[in-house]
Amino acid sequence: MKRTQQEILELYEKYYEMVWRIFLVRFGNPHDAYDAAQETFVRLMGDTKAFRSRKHEKAWLIRTAINYCKDVMKSSRWKQETCLDAGRPPEAGVVPSEYSEVYEAMMGLPEQYRVILYLYYYEGYSLKEIAGMMKTNASTLRSRFAKAKELMKVYLEDEMPKKEGQCQACKNAFPMRKERFYEQI
Numbered sequence: 001m002k003r004t005q006q007e008i009l010e011l012y013e014k015y016y017e018m019v020w021r022i023f024l025v026r027f028g029n030p031h032d033a034y035d036a037a038q039e040t041f042v043r044l045m046g047d048t049k050a051f052r053s054r055k056h057e058k059a060w061l062i063r064t065a066i067n068y069c070k071d072v073m074k075s076s077r078w079k080q081e082t083c084l085d086a087g088r089p090p091e092a093g094v095v096p097s098e099y100s101e102v103y104e105a106m107m108g109l110p111e112q113y114r115v116i117l118y119l120y121y122y123e124g125y126s127l128k129e130i131a132g133m134m135k136t137n138a139s140t141l142r143s144r145f146a147k148a149k150e151l152m153k154v155y156l157e158d159e160m161p162k163k164e165g166q167c168q169a170c171k172n173a174f175p176m177r178k179e180r181f182y183e184q185i
Contacts, residue, residue: 001050002048002050003044003045003047003050008041008044008164011041011057011061012041012043015057015058015061016037016041017063018058018061018062018123019037019040019041019061019062020033020034020037021033021122022062022065022066022069022115022119023036023037023065023069023119024135025107025114025115025118026069026073026111026114026115026119027069028071028107032072036065036068036072037065038128039068040061040064040065040068043068044060044061045063045065047060059133060083061131062119063133066115066133066134069115073111079101090120101156102156103151105155105156106118106152108155109148109151109152112144113144113145113147113148113151114148115134116130116134116141116144116145116148117145117148117149117152119133120145127141127145137153
């Protein structure tokens with residue numbers, strides 16, 4: 001059954017920012033993230049399967065975004081452009097200045113860690129759910145998650161000013177789940 005324009009518009013308004021952020025975390029470039037997010041919703045328009053629930057539609061969009069990332073990152077065009085963009089700081093306004101160092105730390109992590117952190121801390125998914133979305137073994141994902149937290153902690157402790165033992169920007173960087181980040185590092 002084909003989705004109506006109204007249904008697609010509702011999904012777009014509800015999930016566009018989340019999808020765009022996944023691409024921003026993965027690609028590091030807001031323009032590429034915009035293009036990729038648009039492509040994800042074009043794919044939604046072509047998909048005819050009915051969603052079982054709101055959780056299923058969100059998971060479908062995340063899975064489609066991750067698959068699209070993999071396709072793009074395999075392309076030779078992406079590899080050439082990545083070399084040209086390496087080391088470029090985020091564009092002004094993309095990341096609020098108080099979060100820029102946390103964003104920089106996260107973007108400095110290997111690609112396999114960034115989306116895990118985003119989905120866990122910002123979107124609130126469990127590691128088991130993320131493993132399913134990324135089609136990764138749960139124990140492998142837990143290991144990557146632990147390594148990502150360790151790398152972030154080292155970077156943030158070395159690079160950022162402390163306020164009562166914690167950096168204020170990091171506390172605010174994941175506004176939806178910021179307390180979970182500090183409970184576990």
